[in-house]
Amino acid sequence: MAYYALKRLGAVFLILIIMSLVIFLSTHALPKNTAAMILGHYSTAETQAALEHKLGLDQPLRIQYLRWASGVLHGDLGDSLVMNRPVAPILWRALANSAVLAGAAMVMVSIVGLSLGVIAAVWRGHSTDHAIAIFTYLGLAVPEFYWGLVLILIFSTTFHLLPSSGSGSVSMGFGRYSSHLVLPVITLTFSLLAHVSRLTRSSMLEALDTNYVRAARARGLPERQVILRHALRNALMPAITVLAQNFGFLIGGIVAVETVFAYPGLGQLLVYALQRLDLPVMQAAVLMMTATFCITNLAADLLYGWINPRIRYGGGVD
């Protein structure tokens, strides 16, 4: 297990190094001169040269990369061109906001998704099963920003129950703070529900059809015990892996939801930086998303190994 974890950790580092190269090179492979793009139509050759010097763009690419990479390793992500401030604090704040949003959505998806999956499996073929399928597929088939807008329209514009944009701060009190999270969390949950609940349903059906579940029933155990302890325990393994992978997606892929709700997270920061060609912020944000994605996937694999005794304890004792 330790060997396995170490191996996977090595792979994550490798991926991060490769990704940092890709990110770095892609921002430097822009069609026009970077400085000219940033300065716009009214720049002159002198102002461009000055900016290039300031950004280090006049150095060879190799040096530029090493300098950037060593900065990243030391926690220095450079300065934002637009906000004229170091990137790191901005990024950490955005990451923290996104993590709160993603974490809350994760909890919701786990609870609701797993329950719906189990209920659908137990009531397989009944109208409950079909209703759950239709409900979850609606969340999957229609893009999340649409449901975001619908929710804003209902709960904010019409009934004025919940705020439609921004994030509160903890100093405002838990109630006010969390009220900002409700609509984005619901939107995110809805978009991920189908994935988790369908997977839970199918692995649950598989588990309910096994010999050990038949054996548990033949021992006269209550149906609840059979479903929750014998079947669900085994059905959870694939579901948990998918959930953990979703966490990576949540941190990296919530650009649309953060934009709709004007939520100051990583996604919104990235959009902001892209619109203003703020290269250091762009690079840092993308690298951060990659890192989060890799680490959550690693966590998912380790979690799987930990809950699956066959991986945890290795071979047999014949």
Added chain:
Amino acid sequence: MNSAAPLLDVGNLTVRYASEGESFTALHDVSFTLQPGRALGIVGESGSGKSSIVGAILGILGPAAQMQGNVHFENRDLATLTPKSRRAVLGKRIGSVFQDPFTSLNPALRVGRQIAEPMIWHLGLSKAEAMNRARSLLGDMGIQEPVAVANAFPHQLSGGMKQRVLIAAAMACEPTLLILDEPTTALDVTVESQILDLLEALRQSTQISLLFISHNLRVVKRVCDDVAVMYAGQIVEMGAAEYVLGAPSHPYTKGLLASLPILQAGSRGLRLPSISGHIPQPSRPELGCVFASRCPFSEPACNASPQNLTTPPGSHQIRCWKALSVGSWPAQVAVSTVAPKFRRGDALVNATDLRKSYKAFGGWAGWRRLLPSLQNARSANSTPVAVDTVSLSLSPGEVLGLVGESGCGKSSLGRLILQLLRQDSGSVEYDGANLGALSSKALQNFRREAQIVFQNVGSALNPRHSIGEALERPLVLFDLVPASQRIRRVEDLLSMVQLPLSYRTRFPHQLSGGERQRVAIARALATNPRFIVCDEPVSALDVSVQAAIVNLLADLRDEFGLAYLFISHDLAVVAQISDRIAVMYRGRICETGPTAEILERPQHPYTQRLLASAMYENPKQADRVDGQTVGTAHS
């Protein structure tokens, strides 16, 4: 059976499965009783309905099943109980053990917990008490280290240990009835023998009643007092085991017993007795005897009226109107063949020092070797040697039996010889040429001449190819027959394996197991091979079908001069067809010799053990139906 109040009384049980307008009768009017402390065996081949009896008693038939009749257990009708009160009986009064120990334990729960669970629910024990009792139960089941086993997860245990655990879980609440559904079918003979010993000991010490379901007549005979023989959803013969299996009256029971391979060297000129055809689907008991189509004694009167279970004077229950007048089952058939003389040195196949190990970590194994500090106890032995320095040779037209228990490496060896697997070291010569050194074109010729027949008849045929397409593939791939003559050749192949020509357009799922194995054999024959590896070709088949397939393989061997490497775990089957036998144990061949010699004078301790276990299954020649041609008994 005496007339005290029976523990289990099944009356007029009929089970139908209805799906999409079609209805299929799995059980037809089945009645039997089980007295306290007795053991009743229910024997029958696949499709006979024996497992539906278990399903009906336990109430796990599934929603598609319609059930009529009653199942009285301890004076309650299980069929009418609510799910809740049924659960109060299951596990507490009735313990059950199912066929496959490998999948019947929850892989995510520790073994001890699974045994303790029913005691917590049914007996109201605390968790600690229940765990304590679970450990002592494991001790009762003959497990040496009950504490370690209770803490283990199922995948850490061997098949025999798993079955002991399952029996412990079934016995946890001290039930009065133990239902065993094919409890030893998935186990090796040596392990099977130990489990049967355990069951016998349990019967002695607890007075528990057994309902023992099996296809294996010898196992049933060893464990049970009474036997019911099932065929096509009906009980065809029932009574005391010594009479039913010792002096059977129903033609089907006679046929079944006659089909059992006996533990003696077969002769090239003899064919095993067998039952032709297969169980009718759907069976129509209202139209007369369900066995008539396969019965050598049948006459028009058999189909005139439904057959009833009657008890002729001085006999037991039999469902055959002429039971008392039928003779013995047609004995072994002698065919005329010239047994070839094998000369050492003219080997067709010559394997030398073959070695193969499977790497548990694939491509990372090399990395691990570089980092010895990361090795733990497990990775040190994670590259088990499947085949360890094995040499063997096979003459043209010779049948070499390869016998050994599961996991001994016999299938790997078969695949190495066919070069479907690459050996780590060693070499395989075919017809004097080293296969490792051959060009791919020359290897192609070897592939044509050397074929394989697999054990699993369910997955060896592509379900989307009709039988005709399956048989045509090798013809096309090796460009053996011009397109215009392919259908003709496919029909030839079908007749070689004694299948009707109309099967060309059928699909595998429309065929029975035995028929599918015939198709697989026909496919192997399509390329005119000289050598076929038969990898457990009959292990998945019913006894009566087994004999027919072994006979077919023997016929084809004589007709085309084929050489077989006949792989099986079943020594008796191997002995029937093999000229020589190689015994494999833990990756090595521990003994090789002419069949008769291996059976009569085994040298290696493992061979002796294997023979002893097989002897348990095939105890005495006297067990054979009277009038059989049998050879000398072995001691």
